[in-house]
Amino acid sequence: MMKSIKAASYPVHFQEKGYQEISSLISKNNYSTIFIMVDENTFELCYPKFIQNLETDKRIEVIEIESGEIHKNIETCIGVWNAITELGGDRKSVLITLGGGVITDLGGFVASCFKRGIDFINIPTTLLSMVDASVGGKTGVDLGVLKNQIGLFANPEMVLVDTDYLTTVSEREIKSGTAEIIKYGITYDRKLFNEIKNNKGLNINDLIFRSIEIKNEVVLQDPKEQNLRKILNFGHTLGHAIESFYLKSKDKENLTHGEAIAIGMVCESYMSEKLLGFPANKVSEIKEVILAIYKKTALLKKDFSAIMDLLKHDKKNVNGQVNFVLLKDFEDCQLDCKVPEELIIESMEFYNS
Amino acid sequence: MMKSIKAASYPVHFQEKGYQEISSLISKNNYSTIFIMVDENTFELCYPKFIQNLETDKRIEVIEIESGEIHKNIETCIGVWNAITELGGDRKSVLITLGGGVITDLGGFVASCFKRGIDFINIPTTLLSMVDASVGGKTGVDLGVLKNQIGLFANPEMVLVDTDYLTTVSEREIKSGTAEIIKYGITYDRKLFNEIKNNKGLNINDLIFRSIEIKNEVVLQDPKEQNLRKILNFGHTLGHAIESFYLKSKDKENLTHGEAIAIGMVCESYMSEKLLGFPANKVSEIKEVILAIYKKTALLKKDFSAIMDLLKHDKKNVNGQVNFVLLKDFEDCQLDCKVPEELIIESMEFYNS
Numbered sequence: 124m125m126k127s128i129k130a131a132s133y134p135v136h137f138q139e140k141g142y143q144e145i146s147s148l149i150s151k152n153n154y155s156t157i158f159i160m161v162d163e164n165t166f167e168l169c170y171p172k173f174i175q176n177l178e179t180d181k182r183i184e185v186i187e188i189e190s191g192e193i194h195k196n197i198e199t200c201i202g203v204w205n206a207i208t209e210l211g212g213d214r215k216s217v218l219i220t221l222g223g224g225v226i227t228d229l230g231g232f233v234a235s236c237f238k239r240g241i242d243f244i245n246i247p248t249t250l251l252s253m254v255d256a257s258v259g260g261k262t263g264v265d266l267g268v269l270k271n272q273i274g275l276f277a278n279p280e281m282v283l284v285d286t287d288y289l290t291t292v293s294e295r296e297i298k299s300g301t302a303e304i305i306k307y308g309i310t311y312d313r314k315l316f317n318e319i320k321n322n323k324g325l326n327i328n329d330l331i332f333r334s335i336e337i338k339n340e341v342v343l344q345d346p347k348e349q350n351l352r353k354i355l356n357f358g359h360t361l362g363h364a365i366e367s368f369y370l371k372s373k374d375k376e377n378l379t380h381g382e383a384i385a386i387g388m389v390c391e392s393y394m395s396e397k398l399l400g401f402p403a404n405k406v407s408e409i410k411e412v413i414l415a416i417y418k419k420t421a422l423l424k425k426d427f428s429a430i431m432d433l434l435k436h437d438k439k440n441v442n443g444q445v446n447f448v449l450l451k452d453f454e455d456c457q458l459d460c461k462v463p464e465e466l467i468i469e470s471m472e473f474y475n476s
Numbered sequence: 477m478m479k480s481i482k483a484a485s486y487p488v489h490f491q492e493k494g495y496q497e498i499s500s501l502i503s504k505n506n507y508s509t510i511f512i513m514v515d516e517n518t519f520e521l522c523y524p525k526f527i528q529n530l531e532t533d534k535r536i537e538v539i540e541i542e543s544g545e546i547h548k549n550i551e552t553c554i555g556v557w558n559a560i561t562e563l564g565g566d567r568k569s570v571l572i573t574l575g576g577g578v579i580t581d582l583g584g585f586v587a588s589c590f591k592r593g594i595d596f597i598n599i600p601t602t603l604l605s606m607v608d609a610s611v612g613g614k615t616g617v618d619l620g621v622l623k624n625q626i627g628l629f630a631n632p633e634m635v636l637v638d639t640d641y642l643t644t645v646s647e648r649e650i651k652s653g654t655a656e657i658i659k660y661g662i663t664y665d666r667k668l669f670n671e672i673k674n675n676k677g678l679n680i681n682d683l684i685f686r687s688i689e690i691k692n693e694v695v696l697q698d699p700k701e702q703n704l705r706k707i708l709n710f711g712h713t714l715g716h717a718i719e720s721f722y723l724k725s726k727d728k729e730n731l732t733h734g735e736a737i738a739i740g741m742v743c744e745s746y747m748s749e750k751l752l753g754f755p756a757n758k759v760s761e762i763k764e765v766i767l768a769i770y771k772k773t774a775l776l777k778k779d780f781s782a783i784m785d786l787l788k789h790d791k792k793n794v795n796g797q798v799n800f801v802l803l804k805d806f807e808d809c810q811l812d813c814k815v816p817e818e819l820i821i822e823s824m825e826f827y828n829s
Binding site: 201208215237263275436 | 508550553554557558561564566567568585588589590591592593614616619620622624625626627628629789791792793794795796
């Protein structure tokens with residue numbers, strides 16, 4: 124039995140206990156209508172279990188959006204806002220997000236802006252959204268290919284993590300979430316990284332619990348990402364640019380978020396070696412662990428300049444200067460590092476090598 | 477010389493002093509870029525004075541949107557977000573809104589959602605935005621014909637009120653703002669109402685200062701509109717529905733916000749008489765003051781049902797029930813009043829009579 128985690132202003136409940144808690148929260152807050160946001164996959168695979176375990180006599184309305192990062196945009200938000208409006212949503216409505224990171228990120232944003240804010244509850248159904256998106260108060264959508272360009276800091280009333288939902292997602296999606304667990308290991312908990320490296324008797328529930336615990340510890344200390352929280356961006360600066368590049372390249376298959384971040388972590392480890400003296404053997408260790416999980420994506424030389432252009436729109440940039448989080452060591456990050464353009468390109472060549 | 481008003485987390489500065497304050501705020505916060513949002517009118521008529529009085533060596537970029545309530549929507553926001561992105565906006569950018577309520581409401585929302593929030597500064601240039609929109613932390617845009625359906629509570633870093641800008645707006649726009657001053661008088665300060673009624677030696681600067689003072693007092697006590705702040709919705713429940721109806725009726729000329737609210741105040745005073753015993757002579761007094769300022773708009777019987785439909789989408793509704801703020805007396809409101817549909821219709825007939 125996993126105990127609950129107390130986040131900023133809301134609890135994270137696990138497994139069966141979560142359903143009791145969600146039912147009593149709904150009853151206590153006396154919501155007028157319960158909107159449940161799903162995509163076609165979670166409606167088919169997760170909604171039946173959820174609705175069977177929810178005890179309420181309130182009106183329930185399901186809002187379905189199309190799955191995929193490509194739909195994580197303002198146009199989808201407008202569709203959801205119109206749907207909630209037509210279904211008579213009011214200020215006492217609650218929005219429950221049931222899905223992966225697209226659903227929880229977009230749903231939290233939609234709820235926070237509807238009539239200047241209604242309550243929302245996150246129920247992540249993918250590993251990525253369990254260990255990352257659903258906790259920490261970031262909501263948002265993409266603007267064109269720029270990830271999470273539009274969004275807010277806004278906390279849910281509750282998060283329910285039921286790892287049973289992981290049986291509904293593909294191996295590739297599980298790996299996508301694993302990249303964030305590796306990140307927590309590298310930046311915050313060497314022991315966690317070693318567990319993944321040794322890959323013996325791993326208990327996914329324990330990994331999830333520990334990841335949420337870490338994210339929560341970091342976010343509580345720095346909710347608005349002024350300093351400490353930036354460590355969670357390790358691998359994400361270059362990773363996001365690579366993810367965006369594949370998203371907008373019509374002739375290339377998209378990378379999952381985790382696949383892109385995994386590449387980003389290898390490259391940024393290499394930058395760390397060159398700029399901060401992060402030991403070369405640890406760079407190799409990280410690269411090996413990652414390449415044992417993710418098949419190598421060939422980064423083409425001719426694509427480097429397009430990736431560099433996308434880097435220039437990273438949310439962490441100030442005055443046109445790209446900011447990286449680099450490693451002095453495991454569990455020891457240096458924030459706001461400037462990296463020469465040549466070294467960024469060199470790091471992608473290192474990944475390829 | 478008008479003194480400054482201390483609002484929730486930000487100051488409201490008046491006249492020439494405001495320009496010094498804004499210049500030193502920009503310098504203190506070391507913004508990377510200053511975005512100034514205008515429409516074609518304020519760019520021509522207000523921007524020259526503003527830019528002449530702004531002392532800064534930071535990069536300045538002007539973003540122009542089309543004037544008019546019809547453009548206060550998410551599509552315009554997307555255009556502004558794209559413009560800020562293309563102009564290299566980052567988290568240390570600041571957005572200065574220079575215009576009426578459309579600019580300040582939309583601009584505050586755009587800033588609050590860009591990269592999860594950048595600073596903004598409001599410079600209202602119409603009477604309505606000076607006495608209402610620019611203070612109090614409400615931002616938002618319309619969804620279709622539904623006013624402010626999408627938005628946030630978010631505070632600017634500063635508000636600068638320079639009444640010199642009122643020379644740039646039409647008599648009709650001045651009257652639009654006057655409706656909110658009348659509302660403050662009715663719901664909070666009988667003396668202020670009497671001044672407008674007697675209409676002798678009115679000093680617009682004093683009226684503006686007193687209005688902001690009242691709004692600020694109310695908002696400080698109840699920023700999220702849980703109770704007291706609802707008094708500021710007097711006249712707005714039916715008024716918004718009427719405003720929306722004229723906005724979406726292609727064959728009718730739009731009403732200004734103030735013209736619609738003025739009608740709403742007459743009707744809701746009448747409802748107050750019938751439901752709460754608000755004295756009939758005071759209803760007449762309100763109607764007379766309003767009809768002395770605003771020419772009567774004929775509300776057609778055949779339009780009543782469309783107006784009633786729009787009422788059902790009012791943001792204050794819960795469980796499909798329309799909530800009115802009504803008067804027991806001047807300066808004495810009753811919140812969350814349910815009004816029978818027949819009485820709402822009767823009140824519009826009373827306005828017509």
